Amino acid sequence: xxxxxxxxxxxxxxxxxxxxxxxxxxxxxxxxxxxxxxxxxxxxxxxxxxxxxxxxxxxxxxxxxxxxxxxxxxxxxxxxxxxxxxxxxxxxxxxxxxxxxxxxxxxxxxxxxxxxxxxxxxxxxxxxxxxxxxxxxxxxxxxxxxxxxxxxxxxxxxxxxxxxxxxxxxxxxxxxxxxxxxxxxxxxxxxxxxxxxxxxxxxxxxxxxxxxxxxxxxxxxxxxxxxxxxxxxxxxxxxxxxxxxxxxxxxxxxxxxxxxxxxxxxxxxxxxxxxxxxxxxxxxxxxxxxxxxxxxxxxxxxxxxxxxxxxxxxxxxxxxxxxxxxxxxxxxxxxxxxxxxxxxxxxxxxxxxxxxxxxxxxxxxxxxxxxxxxxxxxxxxxxxxxxxxxxxxxxxxxxxxxxxxxxxxxxxxxxxxxxxxxxxxxxxxxxxxxxxxxxxxxxxxxxxxxxxxxxxxxxxxxxxxxxxxxxxxxxxxxxxxxxxxxxxxxxxxxxxxxxxxxxxxxxxxxxxxxxxxxxxxxxxxxxxxxxxxxxxxxxxxxxxxxxxxxxxxxxxxxxxxxxxxxxxxxxxxxxxxxxxxxxxxxxxxxxxxxxxxxxxxxxxxxxxxxxxxxxxxxxxxxxxxxxxxxxxxxxxxxxxxxxxxxxxxxxxxxxxxxxxxxxxxxxxxxxxxxxxxxxxxxxxxxxxxxxxxxxxxxxxxxxxxxxxxxxxxxxxxxxxxxxxxxxxxxxx
Numbered sequence: 001x002x003x004x005x006x007x008x009x010x011x012x013x014x015x016x017x018x019x020x021x022x023x024x025x026x027x028x029x030x031x032x033x034x035x036x037x038x039x040x041x042x043x044x045x046x047x048x049x050x051x052x053x054x055x056x057x058x059x060x061x062x063x064x065x066x067x068x069x070x071x072x073x074x075x076x077x078x079x080x081x082x083x084x085x086x087x088x089x090x091x092x093x094x095x096x097x098x099x100x101x102x103x104x105x106x107x108x109x110x111x112x113x114x115x116x117x118x119x120x121x122x123x124x125x126x127x128x129x130x131x132x133x134x135x136x137x138x139x140x141x142x143x144x145x146x147x148x149x150x151x152x153x154x155x156x157x158x159x160x161x162x163x164x165x166x167x168x169x170x171x172x173x174x175x176x177x178x179x180x181x182x183x184x185x186x187x188x189x190x191x192x193x194x195x196x197x198x199x200x201x202x203x204x205x206x207x208x209x210x211x212x213x214x215x216x217x218x219x220x221x222x223x224x225x226x227x228x229x230x231x232x233x234x235x236x237x238x239x240x241x242x243x244x245x246x247x248x249x250x251x252x253x254x255x256x257x258x259x260x261x262x263x264x265x266x267x268x269x270x271x272x273x274x275x276x277x278x279x280x281x282x283x284x285x286x287x288x289x290x291x292x293x294x295x296x297x298x299x300x301x302x303x304x305x306x307x308x309x310x311x312x313x314x315x316x317x318x319x320x321x322x323x324x325x326x327x328x329x330x331x332x333x334x335x336x337x338x339x340x341x342x343x344x345x346x347x348x349x350x351x352x353x354x355x356x357x358x359x360x361x362x363x364x365x366x367x368x369x370x371x372x373x374x375x376x377x378x379x380x381x382x383x384x385x386x387x388x389x390x391x392x393x394x395x396x397x398x399x400x401x402x403x404x405x406x407x408x409x410x411x412x413x414x415x416x417x418x419x420x421x422x423x424x425x426x427x428x429x430x431x432x433x434x435x436x437x438x439x440x441x442x443x444x445x446x447x448x449x450x451x452x453x454x455x456x457x458x459x460x461x462x463x464x465x466x467x468x469x470x471x472x473x474x475x476x477x478x479x480x481x482x483x484x485x486x487x488x489x490x491x492x493x494x495x496x497x498x499x500x501x502x503x504x505x506x507x508x509x510x511x512x513x514x515x516x517x518x519x520x521x522x523x524x525x526x527x528x529x530x531x532x533x534x535x536x537x538x539x540x541x542x543x544x545x546x547x548x549x550x551x552x553x554x555x556x557x558x559x560x561x562x563x564x565x566x567x568x569x570x571x572x573x574x575x576x577x578x579x580x581x582x583x584x585x586x587x588x589x590x591x592x593x594x595x596x597x598x599x600x601x602x603x604x605x606x607x608x609x610x611x612x613x614x615x616x617x618x619x620x621x622x623x624x625x626x627x628x629x630x631x632x633x634x635x636x637x638x639x640x641x642x643x644x645x646x647x648x649x650x651x652x653x654x655x656x657x658x659x660x661x662x663x664x665x666x667x668x669x670x671x672x673x674x675x676x677x678x679x680x681x682x683x684x685x686x687x688x689x690x691x692x693x694x695x696x697x698x699x700x701x702x703x704x705x706x707x708x709x710x711x712x713x714x715x716x717x718x719x720x721x722x723x724x725x726x727x728x729x730x731x732x
Contacts, residue, residue, distance in 0.1 A: 001029065001053065002128045002141060002199075009135060013051045014044060030058065052131040074124070074200040081121035081196055085189040088113050107159040111152075114185040118152045122192040124199065138340045144195055146344070147372045151188040154369055187373055194716065220290050220311050224255035227299065240305055248298045255302075256289040257309045262299035264488040266461060268292040278462060280489035294460060296488045310605060339688065343375040343695070350699040363701060370698035379687030379715040384680050386723040391676030394729050399660025400669045407655030408680060410639035411673030413620045417568050417666070418611065418633075420625035421579035421589055424643055425663070426555040428626075430462045432470025433536060433552045436527050441548035443499055446476045448549045451496035452541050454479035455505045459492060463539060466553045467507075481505075487512065491539070506542040518542045524550045535585025555585075561593045564663035569596070571667060574619075578602060578610060578633070607633035624658075624666055641669060668731040675729055683719045690715040 001007055007024040010031065014022035019035040022044075033044050041057040048055035088110060119126075122145070129145035132138055224240050225232050225247040232247055237255055240246065245261060248254050254267070266278035269291045278294055281287060287300055290311045306312065347368045354364035392402045402408065422428050437445045453471035456464035457478055471478060482502070484494030491508020506513065510520060510528065520540060527550040528538035536554040540547060565575050575595040579586045579602065586600035602610055611633050614621050623630070623637035634640030634654045642654035656673065658665045697703050 002124070002139075006053070009137075010048055010051055010053060013047050017043065017047060020044070031055070052134060071200070074196065077121045077124070078193070078196040078200050081117050081189065081193040084113055084117050084121075085186070085193045088117075088186055088189050107155070110185050111156060111159065114152060114155075114189055117189045117192050118148055121196060122148050122188075125192070125195070138344065143340045143343060143372070143375070144191060148188045148191055150369055150372055152185065154365060155185050155188075220309070221253050221255045225249075238306075240302055242302050242305055245299055245301050248293045248300055250293055250295055250297060252293055254287050254289055254291050254293060254298075254300060257287070257304040258289075258300040258302045259284060259286050260298050261301050263296050265296035265298050266294045266489065268294050282489060295486070339375075343371065346375075346695060346699060347371040354701070359701070367699060367701045370701075370703050371695055374694045374698045374703065375691045379683070379690065379719045383683035383687050383719055386720050387676055387679040387683055387726065390723045390726040391672060391679070391729075394726050395669070395672050398668055398672070398729075398731050399658065399665050400672055401657040401659060402669075402673060402676070403655055403657065407639060408673050408677040410620075410622070410655065411670055412677045414573065414622045414639050414670070416574045416576060416614060416619040417622045417624065417670075418576045418578045418614070418637065419565075419595065419666075420623075420630050421577060421581055421586060422555060423626040424624055425561045425577070425589060425593055426557050429556065430466040430537075430553045431556045432466045433554050435470075436524075436550045436552075438521060438523055438548055438550065440546060441543065442546075443543065443548070446474075447479075447498045448541065448543070449474065449476045450479040451498045451503060451505045451543065452507055452549070452551070454481040454496045455484055455492050455494040455507055457481070458484070459486060463537070463553055464492065467551065503543050504545070507539065510538075510540055513540050513542055513547060516542075516545070518545055518547055520547050527552065533584055533588075535582065535588035557589060557592055558663055560663040564666050565593045565595055567664070567667040568670075569594075571670065573622075573670075576614070578607060578623075580604060580607075605632070608636040611636045622670065625654075639670075639673075641666060664731070672726075672729055676726060679723055679726055683722055686722070687715055687719055690718070 001010070011022050011024040014020055014024070014031060014033055017033075017036070021034040022031055024031045031044070031048070036044060045055045045057065125141045125145045125148070128139065128141035132142055220237065222237055223234050224237050226235050226240060227233070227245045227247060240256060246255055246258075250265070260281050260283050262283065264280070264282045267281050267287055268278045269288065279285075281298070286303075287298075288311075289304075289309045304310075350371050351364050351368035354367050355361070359367075388402065388408070391408070395402050419425055435445060435449055437443075437448050441448055443451070449467075449471050453468050453476065456467045459465070468478070479496040479498045481494050481496045484492065486492050487508060490512040491506070493504070493506045495502045496505045497503075506516060506518070510525075513520060524540060524547055528540075531538040531550075531552045534554075536552050539551045539553065541549040541551065568575050574597070576597045576599060577586060577590045577593075577595045578599045579589075581600060583600045586598050590598035599610060607630065611621055611623060615638070621637045622639035622641060623633050624641045624643070625634055626643040630642075634642060639656070640654035641656045641658055643658050656669050658669060694703070
């Protein structure tokens with residue numbers, strides 16, 4: 001498919017099948033056909049092929065079909081066209097305008113050089129034009145194909161039959177020499193090369209549209225350690241059934257949604273829920289497929305498999321959101337839909353009027369061909385890709401990657417920016433915020449922290465790492481320890497050598513200390529309550545059976561967060577914090593960074609629904625996120641921006657990828673996208689107005705096709721020059 005009109009055409013054909021209801025996604029090149037049994041898949045394929053396109057049923061586990069081959073094909077044609085067009089254009093113009101430099105057979109040499117460009121390199125345009133003709137429609141491909149073939153055909157006819165071109169009008173320099181209006185090969189070659197470049201860029205951008213689906217597929221394990229008849233057996237994930245039990249070792253991903261039947265562990269759910277602290281699970285607790293088991297071995301009973309898992313639901317939501325985006329016609333398609341038929345009618349009328357007026361076949365064809373060439377939408381075709389190329393290049397220098405024109409179109413309309421918390425506004429890493437040593441500890445602050453850091457030294461738990469890092473940053477050396485025991489889901493214990501004696505150390509939740517008969521003084525409870533109200537996490541420590549300290553850890557807010565939110569609000573955008581984290585933690589972060597609204601405790605599968613609710617209220621939403629749990633929301637939003645420190649799934653769901661670590665990149669990205677969009681609109685207005693203004697001159701015979709080619713090129717030069725101004729964009 002070469003444009004959204006192709007997807008619409010295929011969809012109409014499929015929906016004519018008895019009992020079928022079809023949706024065709026141009027971005028992912030997939031058709032979902034409801035109402036047909038699997039046995040009728042071949043019928044649907046036959047309908048698509050009859051419409052002039054290729055298709056094949058999607059098989060589970062099959063490789064993506066032909067994306068790389070298509071991009072490679074366009075790249076090869078572009079390379080050949082560029083290598084031949086540059087010398088062909090220079091030589092053709094020199095020989096056409098300087099008769100003294102011509103040599104015998106010079107026309108045939110140029111024609112031979114143009115043949116590969118006109119027929120092989122431009123074949124995608126010819127094929128699309130023929131398909132459109134079969135269905136009684138037109139597109140930019142129609143005008144490109146007709147103009148290229150007409151320019152080449154007239155050059156061959158003029159050379160073979162030695163047509164005397166006479167003298168045409170040369171605007172600004174008097175009359176052109178004889179023969180200057182009989183060869184238009186450089187026009188055919190240049191149009192082909194310019195538009196192949198645009199098509200190649202479009203193909204590369206579209207190729208990544210379905211990347212979220214593939215990334216989500218890679219997230220879930222392909223095999224599972226299922227327990228059957230009391231034995232562990234590694235089998236493909238597809239053979240796992242609801243109710244079967246499977247083993248998950250430390251460091252492995254959980255194969256599917258289920259509940260724990262044996263074991264205790266900490267599960268890293270940050271990719272699915274946005275919660276930075278691993279969730280402690282024990283027998284009876286629910287776990288999600290795709291999350292990571294960090295500490296202990298677990299036996300899990302499968303509750304959901306296949307398409308019913310949360311990962312599969314996220315993939316389905318993301319694809320549906322992309323399908324809605326793909327239906328939006330680009331500005332170029334809208335202009336060309338009216339422009340192309342009008343130009344074809346004008347060119348036909350020009351030919352007829354000249355013939356009726358007695359101008360002769362040569363003058364009539366010259367005028368008609370001039371109309372086709374001056375109106376050939378080269379500048380229209382360049383308007384988007386050149387501005388996009390420069391905007392993307394400048395964005396890359398500023399840590400902003402714009403993936404396609406959809407992002408630019410959306411950037412001009414958004415009025416609300418939704419920000420994910422964990423990993424976006426915050427670092428996603430736990431940090432030791434403060435240590436409150438209680439009365440009766442019997443040790444100075446440094447001694448208490450040294451003992452705790454020593455006991456937690458070898459733990460991989462994020463909170464334990466926060467203690468060790470905090471001690472190091474405070475310049476406190478870790479105490480020597482012995483008999484250290486990890487208490488999964490609760491904390492750690494051991495003996496530390498501090499103040500010239502071995503002291504028993506216990507670190508963990510309040511429940512752990514109470515279970516060991518250790519009372520927490522009101523002072524410790526007050527600190528814990530205050531921390532909870534601020535969205536922090538409180539951990540307690542005891543020395544020799546006496547509570548000695550309360551340690552507060554938190555997910556660190558990025559230094560640039562508040563300034564970035566302020567800049568977004570200064571741009572007239574409403575800011576919303578959306579997170580799956582606790583209400584207290586979300587409110588604390590929201591207050592600190594200054595957002596307008598906080599939406600907390602949202603499940604991963606409900607994030608996209610929350611975005612849709614905002615859109616239903618009339619909001620045009622940009623979403624900034626980084627986790628797998630943000631993938632569907634990023635795709636659902638009018639504009640998706642993914643932080644590069646996040647997952648592949650999030651980045652492939654987004655329209656814009658943010659590489660720079662500072663959150664100032666968010667307002668910079670929106671400003672650059674809007675500036676690029678304005679440039680594209682300016683290019684389109686100029687290209688359209690320039691060509692339309694020149695059409696009457698060409699129809700009146702005042703411009704021969706060669707001069708029309710120059711005029712068309714000037715229009716393209718302006719478009720490129722205007723796009724180059726984006727290189728001067730500066731970040732705020």
